[in-house]
Amino acid sequence: MSGNVDWVTRDLKVLWHPCTQMSDHEWLPLVPIVSGSGCWLTDASGKRYFDAISSWWVNLFGHAQPHISEAVAEQAQRLEHVILAGFTHPPAITLAERLLVLAGAPLAKVIYADSGSSAIEVALKLSFHYWRNSGQTARQRFVVLEGAYHGETLGALSMTQVPLYRETYGPLLLQPLVTPAPAAASDEASAIAAADAAADALELLLRQHQGTVCAVLVEPLVQCAAGMRMHHPHYLRRLREICNRHQVHWIADEIAVGFGRTGSLFAHQQAGVKPDFLCLAKGLTGGYLPLSAVLTGDHIYQAFYDDYANLRAFMHSHSYTGNALACAAANATLDLLEDPQLLPRTEKLGAGLEQALAPLSDHGHVSGIRRRGLICAFDLVQDRSSQTPYPWQERRGLRVYQHGLERGALLRPLGNTVYFMPPYVATAEDLRWLADVAMEGVELATR
Numbered sequence: 156m157s158g159n160v161d162w163v164t165r166d167l168k169v170l171w172h173p174c175t176q177m178s179d180h181e182w183l184p185l186v187p188i189v190s191g192s193g194c195w196l197t198d199a200s201g202k203r204y205f206d207a208i209s210s211w212w213v214n215l216f217g218h219a220q221p222h223i224s225e226a227v228a229e230q231a232q233r234l235e236h237v238i239l240a241g242f243t244h245p246p247a248i249t250l251a252e253r254l255l256v257l258a259g260a261p262l263a264k265v266i267y268a269d270s271g272s273s274a275i276e277v278a279l280k281l282s283f284h285y286w287r288n289s290g291q292t293a294r295q296r297f298v299v300l301e302g303a304y305h306g307e308t309l310g311a312l313s314m315t316q317v318p319l320y321r322e323t324y325g326p327l328l329l330q331p332l333v334t335p336a337p338a339a340a341s342d343e344a345s346a347i348a349a350a351d352a353a354a355d356a357l358e359l360l361l362r363q364h365q366g367t368v369c370a371v372l373v374e375p376l377v378q379c380a381a382g383m384r385m386h387h388p389h390y391l392r393r394l395r396e397i398c399n400r401h402q403v404h405w406i407a408d409e410i411a412v413g414f415g416r417t418g419s420l421f422a423h424q425q426a427g428v429k430p431d432f433l434c435l436a437k438g439l440t441g442g443y444l445p446l447s448a449v450l451t452g453d454h455i456y457q458a459f460y461d462d463y464a465n466l467r468a469f470m471h472s473h474s475y476t477g478n479a480l481a482c483a484a485a486n487a488t489l490d491l492l493e494d495p496q497l498l499p500r501t502e503k504l505g506a507g508l509e510q511a512l513a514p515l516s517d518h519g520h521v522s523g524i525r526r527r528g529l530i531c532a533f534d535l536v537q538d539r540s541s542q543t544p545y546p547w548q549e550r551r552g553l554r555v556y557q558h559g560l561e562r563g564a565l566l567r568p569l570g571n572t573v574y575f576m577p578p579y580v581a582t583a584e585d586l587r588w589l590a591d592v593a594m595e596g597v598e599l600a601t602r
């Protein structure tokens with residue numbers, strides 16, 4: 156660890172890390188990473204860590220992936236960035252064309268932004284502004300699922316329902332309407348029943364707030380930061396019908412679940428329905444550079460298309476909108492996503508991981524082992540039979556994290572939810588080892 160000490164000392168003098176109580180680093184090691192290759196990260200002392208969470212879910216094909224690295228390096232020799240208002244460039248155009256082919260009609264236009272949160276801001280503003288341009292000025296509210304996470308800039312945070320992130324800033328935030336998420340279910344029939352119950356609640360809410368809602372914002376299939384809560388595609392079919400009936404937009408937040416994570420290229424495709432706005436980020440560049448995109452339909456675009464003097468344009472921008480290096484990384488990532496073997500392979504890897512975790516299924520402190528695609532999760536609970544959670548202050552999940560670090564795995568539970576979202580280049584053997592490390596961590600954490 157000696158090679159780490161200098162970097163850590165220098166870091167703690169000057170850096171304030173994201174989502175961290177900095178005093179934790181008095182006893183929790185900060186890990187200075189100097190290189191990466193495939194699923195593995197190497198720290199300054201030479202120790203390796205398996206990136207089981209794809210570095211906050213951004214990395215799809217491993218670190219320092221040769222095809223993406225080459226594309227970025229090549230683009231950097233040509234053009235690093237140009238203002239996207241009044242100017243354009245080939246990587247941005249090509250990427251938009253490719254995303255629209257992958258997402259399919261009626262999605263027909265792409266707006267770029269530069270993070271997941273900024274994509275959510277764009278989608279919220281577009282939906283609100285569409286209704287305004289259409290003369291429906293009473294539509295000013297949004298609906299979100301309980302437990303939802305949609306980012307942490309003020310607009311996106313307003314939609315986020317995770318108290319840890321939201322509560323402090325409550326007085327500053329918009330107040331969305333909150334509708335129940337489909338309850339956890341252990342089999343297909345109960346998952347469909349849970350989807351129906353949640354959809355019925357949404358329908359009732361929209362009836363009560365008729366004519367005042369712009370959009371329902373839903374992360375399809377897996378509410379990731381809510382604790383990897385999974386629902387049946389049936390919920391999305393019902394959601395689409397209900398939104399149509401009440402003339403309300405559906406904004407699909409596929410920032411985390413897009414690009415193959417759930418077993419299909421986009422999660423909503425498993426339900427055979429299309430959103431009005433599709434938000435993409437994270438894996439869009441394979442984890443290389445910050446870039447996000449909002450895809451929407453031509454009817455939305457046309458509601459803004461007018462003489463300048465009528466002031467109906469979408470006046471929204473970020474300096475790095477459509478950055479050329481990020482678009483080059485994204486185009487290279489899409490090349491890798493074209494591999495027809497990819498999704499069957501990730502499904503097989505996911506099934507293998509779930510199988511490797513099977514010994515936990517009768518553990519007295521583990522509940523809800525679940526999986527969709529290559530996202531796999533379970534919860535640490537004080538008592539499985541009564542589903543009593545551990546008090547959050549005990550930070551049991553953190554013990555799994557600490558054990559992972561010791562063993563060379565980057566597992567970063569969400570509270571007491573332990574999960575796996577590895578890069579697609581993991582091997583079956585890697586994942587069996589990872590399951591063993593996690594199970595050892597569970598033993599230590601639940602003692």
Ligand SMILES: Cc1ncc(COP(=O)(O)O)c(C=O)c1O
Binds near residue numbers: 270273379380410
């Ligand atoms: C579903 C979802 N939406 C939005 C965001 C925000 O993205 P970013 O952190 O890039 O702002 C995240 C980030 O974890 C997310 O998981």
